[in-house]
Amino acid sequence: MAPLTDTQYYLFCFFVWIFSTLLLRSLFRRPNNQEPAIGDLHLPPSPPALPLIGHLHLLGLTLYKSLHKLSLQYGPLLYLRLGPSRNLLVVSSASVATEVFKANDLAFSDRPTIAFADELPKDVGGVGLFSAPYGEYWRFMRKLSMTQLLGARQIELSRSIRQEEIARLLHSVLESADRREVVDLGAELMKLTNNSTCRLAMSTRVSGENNEAEQIRELVKNSLQLASKVCFGDVLGPFKKLGFWLYGKQAADMDKRYDEILERIWKEHEEISGKKENEDLMDILLKVYKDDKAEFKMTRTHIKAFLRDLFVGGTNTSADVMQWTMSELINHPHMFRKLREEIESVVGTARLVEESDVSNLPYLQAVVKETLRLYPSVAVTTRECRENCKIKGYDIPQKTMVAINLYSVMQDPEVWDDPSEFRPERFLVSSKVQNENETRGQSLVDFVPFGAGRRGCPGSALAYSTMNSTIGALVQCFDWKIGSGGDEDKVDMEVDSGFGLSKAHSLVCLPVVHFNPFASSAP
């Protein structure tokens, strides 16, 4: 073994000193009189733990996979200790998820606070809808989201934006097909969801020199990468400051850049306020901000944090799911043909499929749902317990952090036949069978790509609108050959490491035109 350098030697001594101090402190820590002694509680099962780090060593880089593996070995309800300062309840089956999302929805309606929240400058970052504690602000924003910002009317009003962005994508793919060039479909889909979200939220410019959507896309990408590192700060306990020094400052710098872009767009909105025909989300938020009679007094930071949540929550998620959908369809040519036949039988062969057609395309909807089941882009959702409660007869102490492994719930063999197979037909069950199941008390919370309960995703209807019509258009218009030369057999389905469930390799393929919806309008 190579000898240690001086720096390595001093670092080694430093860590031995810190770890031994903490170990002794944790061994001789006096229990707080307010808390029931851990020994008195009937806690859920736990795998064997190591001193100090607890179960941290059992968590790999791909969080949903490590948690899934643990549940297969130790059961669907587990209590883990993450380092010296955090406990984590892991939920991995439909039956336990039903107790959390239904019977105890209110008790589990908080989110854990993020690491370094107390370290960030007060005018930076702020709390969006996702991380807001359950309380007055969250209730106000949630109601505003469901009734106005992401409600049915706003989705209807923004239909033309999605249709234009799909047309933009199809034009770009048609050009590549003409030149017999491959397309990075992963990158194109990301551009589509990002442009649509940015236009819906703030009518941002999506092309040209000052492409604001592109700048936001870059920031979202970097902040997601950083977020996964920053999250580990929470389990560092007394080392939190060290974690902040490593990553927290980068996060704060990125927030500042985001802030600058938003301030500029905000100013433009104020200048032309009241003169616009179609309101975007920033216009609606500005009205609420200026309304002295509003139930809750929003600040500029609230609005910026809320919009940031939409970019982070609404862009990568839908793009990832669409990439997986196309990959599965290309790998299952008979399903691809079946879907195209369905579209052509409903839409004909003279026009492009539209959002209004989707309700008549059950197989298209089933294909997208089956992809969400197998590849939920938010594979694990986190909550925090607001009060002491019981799950399956076990005691769950207040403030316990909860990880609901949505991937595991949708792989639960008690509910899903052959759970690891891609089989869209399972979603074509008649409503009669569904009613019978519900009467027999089988209304389990089992299909949860958007979470569930009061903190479930408020963007699911918008996401379905984008995903269904985009997939419909890509299947209707093109055949797809795999790989950079168009000569490979199967799409590589490797999953990337990290918190979500993204493809490790972007879907690159060669498009061959089947139907050009713009041909008749060509000169």
Ligand code: HEM
């Ligand atoms: C395929 C696309 C999407 C997936 C798979 C997805 C998934 C999720 C999941 C699992 C949660 C946590 C739910 C829970 O804890 O029960 C969530 C929350 C959230 N999502 Fe989505 N989402 C998607 C698209 C969107 C879109 C398009 C938007 C908005 C433009 C959005 C905005 C949000 C927000 C604001 C929250 C936090 C809600 C709260 O805490 O009250 N999501 N999403």
